[in-house]
Amino acid sequence: MKKKAEINNTPICQVRMQAISDAMSILSGKWKFHILGTLMEGSKLGxxxxxxxxxxIGTKMLSKELRDLEINHLVSRTVMDTKPITVEYAITEYGKTLAPIIDGLANWGIAYRKSILNTK
Amino acid sequence: MKKKAEINNTPICQVRMQAISDAMSILSGKWKFHILGTLMEGSKLGxxxxxxxxxxIGTKMLSKELRDLEINHLVSRTVMDTKPITVEYAITEYGKTLAPIIDGLANWGIAYRKSILNTK
DNA sequence: GAAAGTAGTTTCCTTTTGGATACTATGTAT
DNA sequence: ATACATAGTATCCAAAAGGAAACTACTTTC
Known part of the structure; x- marks a missing residue:
């Protein structure tokens, strides 16, 4: 009777799925959340x-991940004209909108760890 | 003056970072959120x-991702003894605790898309 | 008995990701 | 002049992730 019927074909679902893909492509990788989390704690780091x-993390990955985050306006990069030239990385206002998600993820991870200890 | 000093060395941060790693290792990959999102909509799917x-998605990835999700108790797999043997996949109660995170991610992604259109 | 639907597995291949190491370039302190 | 700090880049390599296609196995329908 039912064939090729799709729940996810509704426009709402399509937009949702696309949005998740967008977010994941920006936030994917081993280090993005760690870098963002660190910058949320101590603002302005070299x-x-x-x-x-x-x-x-190594220099190559840090450099690459910071560039990605900068391109997506989540992190700002400011070259200071100090004598041994320094660079200040900081989280942007827009980057701060990720705080609830990062917190949610961290809290979920903590709860997950506890639940494993209980069931073992 | 300051050398090798670390913000992230506080126990709280260590736990947080570990929790994020835990969560990401469970939820990483191209398809997990899509599968979970779909199962949250239409419960019980073959x-x-x-x-x-x-x-x-292809059969290999779907099979692998479902297995991962099942191992981590986010999805249940029930073999029904119908004649052409069918299997019912459903999200678990525990899996449902991810709903706020997935929603948060989807909403952030939608907002991100809008912000790009505005700045362009 | 051939086709099509159920639920996958297996194999091979390509792409992506990430890490280690070495290196550039500049400036300061000893 | 040597050592160390700044901020990276470049190169090479290994491992992980993901996709396409073929195949298994069983049952029902045409």
């Missing part, structure tokens, strides 16, 4: 600061 | 239903 703060 | 609903 490249080397971030390299120390984000545990395990 | 393998072939999902294959039709989740646009673009």
């Amino acid at each position: 490249f080397m600061d971030l390299l120390r703060e984000v545990d395990g | 393998f072939m239903d999902l294959l039709r609903e989740v646009d673009g």
Whole structure:
């Protein structure tokens, strides 16, 4: 009777799915949330600061992820004309709109860890 | 003056970062949110239903992602003893706790798309 | 008995992602 | 002049992720 029928064919679902894809493509990767989370704590950090703060990341990935975040206006990059030229990375106002999602994810992860300990 | 100092070294931050890693490792991949989102809409779907609903996914990925989600108790898999043996996939109560995160992500993605159109 | 529907698995291949290492370029302190 | 700090880039490589197509196995319908 039913064949090729689709729930997700409604315009609302299509938009939703597209939105999730958009968000994920911007936020995907191993380090984005860590970098954003760190910048939300200590605003205005230099490249080397971030390299120390984000545990395990290397220069190549940090550089690449920061560039991605900057392109998407989630992080700002300001070159200071100090003598040993420094760069200040900071989260933008727009980047801050991700705070609820990052918090939600962190809290969910904490709850998940607890639930595993309980069921074991 | 300051060297090797770390903001992220506080126990609270460590736990938070770990939690984000946990959550991401469970939810990473191209299809998890789409599958979960679909199952949140139409509860109880068969393998072939999902294959039709989740646009673009193939059998290999669907099978693998469903297995991952089942292992992490986000999705239940029930074999029905109907004549052409069918399987019912459904989101678990635990899986439903992800609804706010998925909604948050979808809404953020929608807002992001709008903001791009405005700035262009 | 051939086709089509159920639910997958297997194999092979390409792309993407990420890491280690070395290097550039500039400036400061010793 | 040597060592260390700034901020990266470039290169090479390994591993992970993902896709296409073919195949298994069982049942029902035409």
